[in-house]
Amino acid sequence: MTPRALLRVLAADLDVILDRDPSIESRSEALLHPSIIAVWGHKISHWLHLRGHRRGARLVMVIARLLSGGIEIHPGAQIGRGFFVDHGAAVVIGETVVIGDDVTIFHQVTLGAVGWWHDNQRPEGSRRHPKLGDRVVVGANATLLGPITVGHDSVVGAQALVIRDVPADSRVLAPFSIPNLRSSRSVAKAARPRQSVVVAGQRHKGAAVFPSW
Numbered sequence: 001m002t003p004r005a006l007l008r009v010l011a012a013d014l015d016v017i018l019d020r021d022p023s024i025e026s027r028s029e030a031l032l033h034p035s036i037i038a039v040w041g042h043k044i045s046h047w048l049h050l051r052g053h054r055r056g057a058r059l060v061m062v063i064a065r066l067l068s069g070g071i072e073i074h075p076g077a078q079i080g081r082g083f084f085v086d087h088g089a090a091v092v093i094g095e096t097v098v099i100g101d102d103v104t105i106f107h108q109v110t111l112g113a114v115g116w117w118h119d120n121q122r123p124e125g126s127r128r129h130p131k132l133g134d135r136v137v138v139g140a141n142a143t144l145l146g147p148i149t150v151g152h153d154s155v156v157g158a159q160a161l162v163i164r165d166v167p168a169d170s171r172v173l174a175p176f177s178i179p180n181l182r183s184s185r186s187v188a189k190a191a192r193p194r195q196s197v198v199v200a201g202q203r204h205k206g207a208a209v210f211p212s213w
Helices: 003-020 034-050 054-068 184-190 206-212
Strands: 071-073 091-093 110-112 143-145 171-173 197-199
Touching (some): 054 071
Parallel strands (some): 110 143
């Protein structure tokens, strides 16, 4: 990659921060955003990882995690263009995660495996972690485990636990909290089972999906 092409890539990463974080007003301010530290750190660590420099790659990962406030991205993870982590504290992205283009995740998200006792039985080289399609949004404190696939344009709500594939254009919502009011009607509603919800056919169109949470 030529120096000019590299500068275009880095500028595009900064523009992602400007586009998705209203609190950031300039590229120079975006340089201090935890997401850019994590993304650029992963670019370096992934480059080292692909060339067999595993210890060096892991060292870069540890430094990026410290500087970003806790965004841990394994050097082996594959991440597309336009990736953004909002806030970023306590994010974990595993080794075989595959992330498409223009994906947004919030703080305390885990893209993990289901446990070494299961993964040790998988064929060598098989995927152990989730795959996210293009334009997926994952809300705060959501946990996605195992070699599942989340289809393009889907939204995973805050605190959702996802262990099965999600179709494209879907919303996966955690159980809602229901106010426990004193009227008998409200109590009756609060007593109903609260199940996780998967709504298919709800195309992700940026911020338009968020008021429905």
